[in-house]
Amino acid sequence: MRRVLAVFYALTLLLPAAAIAQPPGTLISADPIPDAPAGAQAWRIRYWTTDQDGQVHEVTGLVAAPREAAPARPRRVIAWAHGTTGVAEKCAPSAYPESFEATPALDSMIAAGYVVVAPDYPGLGSPTPHPYLVGRDTAHSVLDAVRAARAIPGAAAGGQFAVWGESQGGHAALWTAATARSYAPDLVLAGTAAAAAPTDLAANMREGSDPNARAFLLALTLHSWSQRFGYSLDGFTNAATQGVIHRLAENNCLELGKNPRLGTILGILSVRQAVKKRDVTRIEPFAATMHANSVDPASVAGPLLIAQGSKDTIVAPAVTRGFARAVCKRRIPVRWIEIPGGSHIDGARGDRAGETLAWITARFDGKTPPDDCRRI
Structure with a gap:
């Protein structure tokens, strides 16, 4: 028996990590971060996800939650999908202390009792090619980060979540809304907020x-x-x-x-x-x-908030407006925030961050979502 066990152990060492991976969304580790923002506790996490081909990958991210004791009911979750930081492994936001400062309205989210889940995306912080603007790969990593956060006892994260992203992360947020029901039926999506999101990739290019x-x-x-x-x-x-x-x-x-x-x-x-x-x-x-990786308006579940600067030189405002109109044709309620004179980075920051967070909270509270489709 000892010999059999020894052989089995030796074989496991030779197997690639993905071959012995747990189901997607399984938490591998959650390392506490000593210098978490005021009033928060935070962890750098590693967890399993799958790409669009079903291949398993180990990925990383951040989780932040209120410091006080866990409530009787699970906390609501906001998945923050970051904008472009690069495509190299070293460009993972979780590797930089400034990541908390770069997350809009983080203090407000923590003060309101939310768990904030911030995935790095595959290949950022992990040794696999980063699938830049590859919709399903990125969306899966967002959904699996929400799943993984539920395994951190101190976070007390529940299964109801909203997703909010800017730029590349806006693309990730829309793809998360498009795939959540099929890929992660154990989660409940309350709403999706996307700022300066590339939707039609060719048109934006x-x-x-x-x-x-x-x-x-x-x-x-x-x-x-x-x-x-x-x-x-x-x-x-x-x-x-x-x-x-x-x-x-x-x-x-x-x-x-x-x-x-x-x-x-x-x-x-x-x-x-x-x-x-x-x-x-x-x-x-x-x-x-x-x-294939442009966002299909017919696939995005609502309710939806779209924020777009009128002077964005990276994501063309006309392309975003066309996408919003296409979503509206499906009778999905769309909150449209246009920032006059706003640049690419203005859609999720400043006053717009507070406005977006208020919209997200209203979705969790079950209020009727505002609909700006007639004026888009």
Whole structure:
């Protein structure tokens, strides 16, 4: 018997981690964070999720909850889906102390008794290719983070949740709303808030008015999809530009309020010049992947809040408005917040953060959702 057990133990050591993984949403570990925000307790978590192909991955994230003793009833949960931080493993928000400061209205959410779950997404904080703007991969990691948080006794997280995201995270939030019922029927989605969310990926890539931002985001996308799906860049650009694309993606993490380095600026200009006559939105297999990972208005469950700055140079306001109108045609109530003169980062911050949190709380309270469809 000892020999049999020894052989079994040796085999488990040889198996890849995914082969012995628990079901998606299973918590692997929750390490307390000593310098949690005032009034909160927080953990850096590791948990299991699955991608759109059913492959199991270990991923990371943050959970924050009120410091006081757990209430008699489970706490409500808000899943915060962050904007683009990069596509390299080192770009995980949970690896940076500033992540709490970068989460809008975190203090207010904790004071209101919410558990805040903030997934890193696959490949950020974990050794797997980051699926940048790959809808199901990212949405699964959001839903499984909510599941994993329920296994932390001190958090007392329940199964009812709302999802709120900005930029890349707005895309993740909408995909979470589209897949929650089928992927995580054990959870109950109260509402979805999306700020400056790329919906039609090809349209946004073409119509974003900042050419430098377009070039940088194109580099992140091409690098990510070449790693995630094995796509070759040979049909799109030459070897020298490919090298610049990969270096931009591998060496740069984005942080709010920090300017890019000179080398990053030069790399962006190089990519911009090299691809100015090439439209990736019409080149396969990238075009098909953009279409597959755009948000289908018919799939998004309501109620829904959409916030969009009128001067957003990254996510084209006209594209967002068109998406909102398409959702409205399905008689889904949409709260439309347009920020006159607002930039890409204004949809989830400042006064809009408080307005969005109030909307989310009203959804948990069962109030009739406001509907702005007639004026969109």
